[in-house]
Amino acid sequence: MPESTIAISTSCILSLEMPYSEQLCIRRTVYRGGDGPRAAIVAGIHGDELEGLYVCHLLADWLEQMARENPAGLAGTVELYPAMNPLGLDTLTRAIPVFDTDLNRNFPGSPNGDLPKRIAHAAIENLSGAALVVDIHASNIYLREIPQVRINTDFADSLVPLAQRLNLDLIWLHGAMTVLEATVAHSLNSVGTPCLVVEMGVGMRITPDYCRQVMSGILTLWKDLGVLAPDVELPPLNHLPLIADDSNVHYLNAPTSGLFVPVIEHWTDVRKGQLLGNIVSPLQGGILAEVRSPVDGILFTLREYPLVYEGSLMARVMARKGRLA
Numbered sequence: 001m002p003e004s005t006i007a008i009s010t011s012c013i014l015s016l017e018m019p020y021s022e023q024l025c026i027r028r029t030v031y032r033g034g035d036g037p038r039a040a041i042v043a044g045i046h047g048d049e050l051e052g053l054y055v056c057h058l059l060a061d062w063l064e065q066m067a068r069e070n071p072a073g074l075a076g077t078v079e080l081y082p083a084m085n086p087l088g089l090d091t092l093t094r095a096i097p098v099f100d101t102d103l104n105r106n107f108p109g110s111p112n113g114d115l116p117k118r119i120a121h122a123a124i125e126n127l128s129g130a131a132l133v134v135d136i137h138a139s140n141i142y143l144r145e146i147p148q149v150r151i152n153t154d155f156a157d158s159l160v161p162l163a164q165r166l167n168l169d170l171i172w173l174h175g176a177m178t179v180l181e182a183t184v185a186h187s188l189n190s191v192g193t194p195c196l197v198v199e200m201g202v203g204m205r206i207t208p209d210y211c212r213q214v215m216s217g218i219l220t221l222w223k224d225l226g227v228l229a230p231d232v233e234l235p236p237l238n239h240l241p242l243i244a245d246d247s248n249v250h251y252l253n254a255p256t257s258g259l260f261v262p263v264i265e266h267w268t269d270v271r272k273g274q275l276l277g278n279i280v281s282p283l284q285g286g287i288l289a290e291v292r293s294p295v296d297g298i299l300f301t302l303r304e305y306p307l308v309y310e311g312s313l314m315a316r317v318m319a320r321k322g323r324l325a
């Protein structure tokens with residue numbers, strides 16, 4: 001038996017000439033162990049979302065330690081794509097600069113289209129056929145989200161069992177009517193490559209605890225799927241997800257403009273009528289509006305950016321189905 005090793009390589013899945021002769025490279029790192037299944041992590045589709053970049057770093061660090069200490073532990077191949085939208089990341093822009101388009105509305109893309117379409121096409125070409133793709137998003141800069149996976153009900157039968165092993169706090173099932181078809185996840189799931197969309201934290205920030213939580217779930221799933229060898233030791237999962245869907249998620253939108261000041265921590269159990277925060281004015285004393293929970297439940301989205309316009313989303317509360325009946 002030859003001694004096993006992990007081959008580590010970095011390459012561009014797409015290289016494009018820029019107008020001033022610079023090269024745009026969609027970069028990935030590949031860890032190749034045995035002949036087992038292939039798994040991929042995608043991040044940085046939105047240039048203002050950094051949580052997934054840190055998860056990629058944590059996984060890279062873990063895999064490099066495996067390469068030194070237990071190379072036989074990697075039974076398959078892992079691909080990390082931390083920056084699908086490098087122009088956006090470099091310029092702190094959610095969309096793809098110049099084209100001003102959301103990369104996640106350009107899938108499955110086209111090899112002859114404009115730059116966003118070519119990035120999307122290269123991504124699908126390389127990700128298709130993987131045993132699992134996890135596409136990691138942060139929230140935007142306005143809202144803080146608990147680590148969760150969002151699943152189109154069309155794919156729930158195959159994806160929910162995977163998502164339950166991802167060490168998340170929430171699985172949010174979305175009805176077919178509200179699903180966007182031009183996303184990387186929809187494109188991959190439509191061709192039979194399972195893709196889980198993780199949302200967590202807040203835009204332009206990293207939340208190290210959330211990143212480590214999701215990392216341990218990813219490792220567990222990789223082991224389940226045979227990407228990692230059965231004898232690799234992992235810590236037990238310490239989060240079990242609640243299930244949300246269109247029937248038990250309540251949106252709290254601002255009744256008036258002002259500064260939203262929460263009086264409660266994110267991811268807290270709340271009672272119907274409980275005060276969650278106040279909207280106040282920078283010009284006067286007193287309270288413009290009180291924000292109260294409409295149901296018994298758990299506060300899983302909380303506004304991070306205080307300025308609100310009338311109608312702005314401030315929070316989401318998930319009713320606990322069992323308790324409400």
Ligand SMILES: [Zn+2]
Pocket residue numbers: 045046049137138
């Ligand atoms: Zn995103």
